[in-house]
Amino acid sequence: MAAIELRGVTKRYERAGLFRGRSVTALHDLDLTVESGEIFGFLGPNGAGKSTTIDLLLGYAAPTAGSVTVLGEDVATERTAVRERIGVLPDGYGAVGERTGREHVEFAIEAKGADDDPDELIERVGMRGPDEYPVTQYSKGMAQRLMLAVALAGDPDLLVLDEPSTGLDPNGARTMRRIVREENERGATVFFSSHIMEQVEAVCDRVAILDGGELVAVDTIDALRDSAGGTSTVTLELSSVPEETVRYVRALEGVAGLKTDGSSVVIGCEDGAKAAVIAAFHDSPATVRDVETSETSLEDLFERYTRGVAQ
Ligand SMILES: Nc1ncnc2c1ncn2[C@@H]1O[C@H](COP(=O)(O)OP(=O)(O)OP(=O)(O)O)[C@@H](O)[C@H]1O
Structure with a gap:
């Protein structure tokens, strides 16, 4: 009801x-x-x-x-x-x-x-x-x-x-x-x-x-992020960089870019692709030591959806 x-x-x-x-x-x-x-x-x-x-x-x-x-x-x-x-x-x-x-x-x-x-x-x-x-x-x-x-x-x-x-x-x-x-x-x-x-x-x-x-x-809020085309940055700290997984993640739908720096990998992707990106590295031969994500905040969404004060 x-x-x-x-x-x-x-x-x-x-x-x-x-x-x-x-x-x-x-x-x-x-x-x-x-x-x-x-x-x-x-x-x-x-x-x-x-x-x-x-x-x-x-x-x-x-x-x-x-x-x-x-x-x-x-x-x-x-x-x-x-x-x-x-x-x-x-x-x-x-x-x-x-x-x-x-x-x-x-x-x-x-x-x-x-x-x-x-x-x-x-x-x-x-x-x-x-x-x-x-x-x-x-x-x-x-x-x-x-x-x-x-x-x-x-x-x-x-x-x-x-x-x-x-x-x-x-x-x-x-x-x-x-x-x-x-x-x-x-x-x-x-x-x-x-x-x-x-x-x-x-x-x-x-x-x-x-x-x-x-x-x-x-x-x-997640669906609003998706429909607003929100983007996330995922940063993973790994024991080593698994090349095969890197190639796989680069080809995933919603992934805009990936760069490696020593043992860390930074991925730019749509909010909705984030979970698949993280799962791919968890399933890889490398050990995931740390994961950080940033995504479109509700404040950003609010700003996008609203246009000001009613008259
Ligand atoms: N009693 C009232 N008489 C005349 N206009 C009113 C009255 N109450 C609200 N309004 C008008 O109705 C509109 C909506 O006001 P309302 O107070 O519902 O907004 P609100 O979203 O709660 O705003 P806020 O976040 O500032 O509290 C505004 O334009 C306001 O001037």
Whole structure:
């Protein structure tokens, strides 16, 4: 079953104030399916329409046209039922007021009708101690960890994480990645919007790239590399250079060039040919002492697929 299904979704906003009367189309006729059990990365430049899409998924806004189905329910009519099954980490807002961190977590558990242990959730996101004072006194990163604990309450079927790494130190970012994987192993679908490409690359099964309110790519990162004609450099350190294997690899499809330097071999090839190149040297009479590869980064792909900010 699909966890998220957008069909023909258009969202237009009417501008207020000075630009009253002018509308902006944030999403144009969007079709998107996220399967149950996926960790799905949602990327796009500023103004591409990511937050708008998330608002539609959560029923905070209604589409101008099209349908939004989440966990098998139509968000237009079943908004409350859907929200009970979603854990949300919002971008840049959330916990407010004089409540302590612990009270926020307790409130979230109660609101979901769940029986989680608040201490366990607080511990899981790496907060120790400060959960007892008001969230107004939290640092940005602590507030972000707290909101992640809130999102995890009640074992949601879908986690919607909007820029989850905001304000997190490297330990916090690692904790967040670990939690995303654990939640996914438990069976949750994770919808993950981020500008931090390394985070997305580290955890996501598939990504969508949105630009100017339209989807410009939806696929695994490896498939996007292949279709963008990405190139890799493979450097192998060998016990000796096996001439026959060198000839074989030079003739492989997708290999653009090979040069040898002492006991090392450097191959330029398409991303998709990399595995065959490495396997050929592993199968050769030489011993492979070290392998280094570099490939098209998600950041390069993002740049290729996007053209700027929506108007
Ligand atoms: N409430 C609103 N009223 C009018 N226009 C809006 C409103 N919310 C968003 N927009 C417009 O819709 C477009 C998409 O905005 P959105 O916030 O969805 O982008 P985004 O991809 O989340 O951007 P960012 O990465 O900067 O957060 C932009 O042109 C924005 O100006």
